[in-house]
Amino acid sequence: MPDPDSFEALKGHARAAEAKGFDHVETWVFDLDNTLYPASSRLFDQIDAKITAYVMERTGLDGISARALQKYYYRQHGTTLAGMMAEDGLDPDHFLAFVHDIDHSVLVPAPELAAAIARLPGRRFILTNGSRRHAESVASRLGVADLFEDVFDIAAAGFVPKPERVAYDAFLKLHGITPASAAMFEDLSKNLVVPHTLGMRTVLVTPRDGEPEGLERLTAADDAEAGPHVDHVTDDLPGFLSALAIVAADEPR
Structure with missing residues (x-):
C-alpha cells in the first residue's frame, strides 16, 4: 500500500512544478557532485x-x-x-x-532516481566541473548512465568552469540547446545565475536535514542564498523529478 506521507509529498512537488512552469522544458541538465547523489554519501x-x-x-x-x-x-x-x-x-x-582516484563504491544504486529521470520527456545531459571518467563512474554506480545523451565535462569546456558563462555557452552550442526550453539542476546556487539569465528554469538541490553540505560550499555567505535566480529549491531530487514527469505527461505538447 502506498505511503500516504510520500504521496502527499509528491503532490506537493507536483503543485510546485506546475507553478514554476516546467511544461515548456525539453532538455534536462544536471550537475553531478552532490546533485545526482546525496551529500550524505560523502x-x-x-x-x-x-x-x-x-x-x-x-x-x-x-x-x-x-x-x-x-x-x-x-x-x-x-x-x-x-x-x-x-x-x-x-x-x-x-x-x-x-x-578523482577515489572510492566510488560508497555510492549505491538509486532506482527511484533512475525511474524519475527516465520518465522526463526530451533530452538529458550531465554538465559537470569534474571529469568525464568521474561522471561516468558516478552515473554507473547510481544506475543512470544509460539515461543521459552525453556528459559535458570540464575538458569539453576548455577547462573553464561553471559559473563562468563561457562554460554554459560552449555546452549549449555543442548540443544545439535552446536555453528557454531547458532546465538546470545544481547544488550550488552561484552556478544557477547564468542559466537563469539565459532563460533556463533553475532548481537548487539542497542537502536534507542532517546531511553534510560539502566542504566546497565554504561558508553560508558563499552560496547558501537561493536568490531570484533560483526558481525552485528541493532536498528530494527523485521526488521532485517524479512530480515533473507527472506534470509533463499531463501537459499538451
Whole structure:
C-alpha cells in the first residue's frame, strides 16, 4: 500500500512544478557532485581531501596552508583547478586523474532516481566541473548512465568552469540547446545565475536535514542564498523529478 506521507509529498512537488512552469522544458541538465547523489554519501569529501593533498604536494605547504590556498583558488577562479591553471601553470589532466582516484563504491544504486529521470520527456545531459571518467563512474554506480545523451565535462569546456558563462555557452552550442526550453539542476546556487539569465528554469538541490553540505560550499555567505535566480529549491531530487514527469505527461505538447 502506498505511503500516504510520500504521496502527499509528491503532490506537493507536483503543485510546485506546475507553478514554476516546467511544461515548456525539453532538455534536462544536471550537475553531478552532490546533485545526482546525496551529500550524505560523502563522496565529494574524498575529492575535496584529494585536492588538498594535491596542493600540498605541489607547493610543499602544510595542510592548513594548502587548505587556505585551495579555498583562495576556489573563491577567485570558481574551482581550485582553474586557479592552479591560471596562477601555477598546472597540467589539468594530471590533477583530474589524481583527485578523482577515489572510492566510488560508497555510492549505491538509486532506482527511484533512475525511474524519475527516465520518465522526463526530451533530452538529458550531465554538465559537470569534474571529469568525464568521474561522471561516468558516478552515473554507473547510481544506475543512470544509460539515461543521459552525453556528459559535458570540464575538458569539453576548455577547462573553464561553471559559473563562468563561457562554460554554459560552449555546452549549449555543442548540443544545439535552446536555453528557454531547458532546465538546470545544481547544488550550488552561484552556478544557477547564468542559466537563469539565459532563460533556463533553475532548481537548487539542497542537502536534507542532517546531511553534510560539502566542504566546497565554504561558508553560508558563499552560496547558501537561493536568490531570484533560483526558481525552485528541493532536498528530494527523485521526488521532485517524479512530480515533473507527472506534470509533463499531463501537459499538451
